[in-house]
């Protein structure tokens with residue numbers, strides 16, 4: 127993979143130059159406009175960062191997939207649900223048509239999406255009437271759990287388990303059922319443990335990924351500030367947002383003494399990390415974008431290739447609809463995140479959504495956020511925080 131920048135009077139002009147030099151198979155990683163006020167010539171220009179697979183010149187020219195209607199379908203693997211043609215898959219097919227070299231990867235995404243859709247359908251399935259109706263106290267706790275965001279199936283499984291574990295079985299009190307449910311949920315809640323040793327020599331590089339507006343930039347500051355996270359270590363935040371950093375990040379830098387580097391381009395990353403080699407922790411904040419945006423995933427993969435992060439935290443907002451969250455997560459999961467940061471607990475009435483999220487994405491929780499205040503509204507992942515919120519009214 128080769129990465130190179132080109133400039134031109136306009137985006138098409140810069141792309142044309144890139145194509146002339148690197149051929150048709152280029153991938154646009156980044157583009158930004160340099161305003162006239164900042165150029166020597168006094169004219170605005172556009173800069174693009176391009177990647178190209180150097181082996182691609184010998185590769186067979188790519189053809190878009192042909193959808194044949196009358197052909198006999200290929201035999202299907204028994205356990206793999208096949209995605210059906212609908213609006214959603216048409217959108218994905220559109221992406222496929224634009225990203226020739228990642229066609230294999232995109233097929234995997236489709237399969238994962240189909241699998242996720244099946245799981246989501248199960249999550250939202252209505253409870254079937256039980257042959258033996260649940261005792262009233264269990265029914266009430268089950269209703270409370272689903273109301274607080276646990277998936278129907280997960281909550282039913284928990285209640286069945288509670289029934290087996292409570293001493294009084296059908297006659298157990300609500301308090302007793304809740305106590306057992308709490309214990310079981312505590313075991314399901316997985317926590318990411320930070321290495322907080324201030325003397326640790328090896329530098330840790332953390333990459334933050336996630337959809338637009340979920341709270342990545344705010345999380346970068348919160349992680350840098352919290353004493354039980356990286357607050358006691360020498361931290362630098364690298365912002366790769368081409369539009370610069372938020373004022374909040376600049377103010378935080380002044381207040382907390384954290385180094386903040388802004389508008390760092392892909393081709394500057396190696397040199398910047400080399401310059402920052404004495405910092406104990408580098409937190410790299412990425413600009414949010416829809417995971418469906420063409421080339422966005424390729425760009426994030428390129429960050430990972432260059433930075434070789436020790437941890438990739440996927441930031442997800444608790445106020446998101448679970449269905450949308452799982453669909454966009456399917457893309458981000460391809461980047462193999464190591465842990466979750468759950469934000470905006472203050473903006474949900476269903477804190478229990480944390481459990482289906484942890485369960486479906488099979489990731490531990492690094493940190494949880496409940497507001498905009500950098501120095502206050504954050505804590506490392508822990509089950510009690512979520513469980514207290516689920517059961518506070520009971």
Ligand SMILES: Nc1nc2c(ncn2[C@@H]2O[C@H](COP(=O)(O)OP(=O)(O)O)[C@@H](O)[C@H]2O)c(=O)[nH]1
Pocket residue numbers: 336337338339340341342343344345372414469470471472473495496497498503
């Ligand atoms: N209520 C609430 N707002 C938050 C939280 N985390 C971030 N925000 C706000 O959400 C908005 C987007 O956050 P930002 O960090 O810029 O998101 P990014 O696009 O992922 O970098 C900002 O207004 C933040 O102050 C949180 O835990 N709770």
Ligand SMILES: [Mg+2]
Pocket residue numbers: 342343344367411412413414
């Ligand atoms: Mg941001």
